[in-house]
Amino acid sequence: MKKAIIIGASSGIGRELAKLLVRHDYIVGVTARRTELLTELQTELTEKCHRRTMDIADTANTIDIFNSLIAEMGGVDLVVISAGTGHSLPDLQWQNDKATIDTNVSGFVAIATTAFNYFVKQGHGHLVGISSIAAIRGSRQAPAYNASKAFVCNYLEGLRHMAMKTKLPIYVTDIQPGFVDTRMAQGDRIFWRASTEKAARQIYRAIERNKPHAYVTRRWRLIAWVLKILPNWLYKLG
Numbered sequence: 001m002k003k004a005i006i007i008g009a010s011s012g013i014g015r016e017l018a019k020l021l022v023r024h025d026y027i028v029g030v031t032a033r034r035t036e037l038l039t040e041l042q043t044e045l046t047e048k049c050h051r052r053t054m055d056i057a058d059t060a061n062t063i064d065i066f067n068s069l070i071a072e073m074g075g076v077d078l079v080v081i082s083a084g085t086g087h088s089l090p091d092l093q094w095q096n097d098k099a100t101i102d103t104n105v106s107g108f109v110a111i112a113t114t115a116f117n118y119f120v121k122q123g124h125g126h127l128v129g130i131s132s133i134a135a136i137r138g139s140r141q142a143p144a145y146n147a148s149k150a151f152v153c154n155y156l157e158g159l160r161h162m163a164m165k166t167k168l169p170i171y172v173t174d175i176q177p178g179f180v181d182t183r184m185a186q187g188d189r190i191f192w193r194a195s196t197e198k199a200a201r202q203i204y205r206a207i208e209r210n211k212p213h214a215y216v217t218r219r220w221r222l223i224a225w226v227l228k229i230l231p232n233w234l235y236k237l238g
């Protein structure tokens with residue numbers, strides 16, 4: 001039986017993926033800050049689910065908690081970092097941007113480095129990060145969010161190259177969602193919003209195929225292509 005840990009599984013994409021992995025015979029470890037939602041998920045998934053309450057922005061404690069979960073589960077083959085946050089406000093506020101950076105960058109790196117080093121030591125493993133289509137260009141609505149997701153994409157590429165150098169079966173996957181129906185995708189500018197079930201199925205397929213990268217849903221490849229080629233003068237009008 002394979003073992004997976006999902007960071008940020010109390011709601012949204014991470015929660016749905018935890019359920020899907022259990023249906024595919026994984027033992028899962030789920031983490032987030034909202035203990036009551038994790039407890040509810042654990043009750044649903046029974047003994048196939050372990051849990052830890054953790055705030056990944058609190059990097060001093062995050063690594064110890066993550067390691068204790070790995071120990072309780074007797075190892076881990078797959079780590080998915082789904083935890084993420086962002087603020088879309090008309091004015092810039094340091095406290096909001098700091099929260100985004102603490103979670104999406106510092107917390108992400110704390111888990112990614114610990115998982116990667118663990119995989120090198122055990123000789124195999126798979127790390128999955130959830131970035132975003134938002135990583136492709138800057139945004140005046142949420143500058144810190146887009147920049148943090150660009151960091152995630154770039155960092156995962158670096159880890160992928162490090163993994164290749166080890167010649168070990170260690171895989172690194174970057175999932176770039178468009179819009180998925182969670183609390184993170186609300187508002188009137190939302191389109192092509194996929195259900196969490198569909199997103200989880202496509203993420204699972206990418207994991208099974210050890211893909212380096214996947215757009216979720218797949219049609220967002222088109223938007224990514226447009227965003228990449230759109231000239232600045234036109235993009236800034238949007």
Ligand SMILES: NC(=O)c1ccc[n+]([C@@H]2O[C@H](COP(=O)([O-])OP(=O)(O)OC[C@H]3O[C@@H](n4cnc5c(N)ncnc54)[C@H](OP(=O)(O)O)[C@@H]3O)[C@@H](O)[C@H]2O)c1
Binds near residue numbers: 012107178
């Ligand atoms: N939904 C979309 O349209 C969309 C599009 C592109 C990318 N994404 C990315 O997909 C990922 C999952 O988001 P979602 O859409 O599923 O939204 P969500 O329902 O809000 O899920 C976010 C998860 O991250 C956890 N989390 C947030 N901050 C955390 C922290 N400091 N420490 C630990 N856990 C934390 C949350 O749990 P607690 O609050 O309980 O801690 C929750 O389980 C995020 O990285 C997001 O940026 C989403």
